[in-house]
Amino acid sequence: MKVKTQSKKVNKAWLNDHVNDTYVKLAKREGYRARAAYKLKEIDEQFGLIKPGQLVVDLGSTPGAWSQYIRRKMSPKTALSGGAAVGELDGKIIALDLLEMAPIEGVIFLQGDFREDTLLQQLKEEMQGQLADVVVSDMAPNLTGIDATDSARVEHLIELAIDFCQNHMKPQGALVAKVFHGSGYSQLVNLFKTNFKIVKAVKPAASRSGSSETFLVGLGQK
DSSP states (O other), rough: HHHHHHHHHHHHHHHHHHOOHHHHHHHHTOOSSSSHHHHHHHHHHHHTTTTTTTTEEEEEOTTOHHHHHHHHOTTTSSSSEEEEEOOOSEEEEEEEEOOOOOOTTTTTEEEOOTTTHHHHHHHHHTTTTOOEEEEEEEEOOOOOSOHHHHHHHHHHHHHHHHHHHHHEEEEEEEEEEEEOSSHHHHHHHHHHHHEEEEEEEETTTTTTTTTOOOEEEEEEOO
């Protein structure tokens, strides 16, 4: 009973913090599906990554807040409805995730496992021979709490994202990927440095202070 009571207290405290979170309130007010939109917004404003006319691929897109933000950036002169710009889309957005994502006007969504060749083939077909300008990845594996196992899983997803960029992104393109501080963090930074000319680590203000997540930004492929 003692453990259950403590768990309830922790859950209640988390829920209280979540409800009163500045970015949660802001997301609700501005129509974003999750506070995560502001993480990408801060990174984009710092590096000027997303522009109208681009092809952007959103890996690990559900619930869709990053795709919503990208959609807004690609329709700067249109009205907003339900958190996403509506009307003419200047560019192309392809999103994918294991989980289902509610539709966003103009965003092509593919549901499936990014590690599967079938889904990668679908993604290539939707790109229609174009190369991506920007690839964003909020992908995260199911964490076990075992550091070595979790590090290996995160590294595998990053390797897949980088491999995708090497084959389907413009040489001057950019990759934004979520990683976690842990035993394998330095290896991930080195992996980025091996593949990109400029590498920056960013901990957005919207990222919870107690979270080990950070974001690596790779600019210009080597």
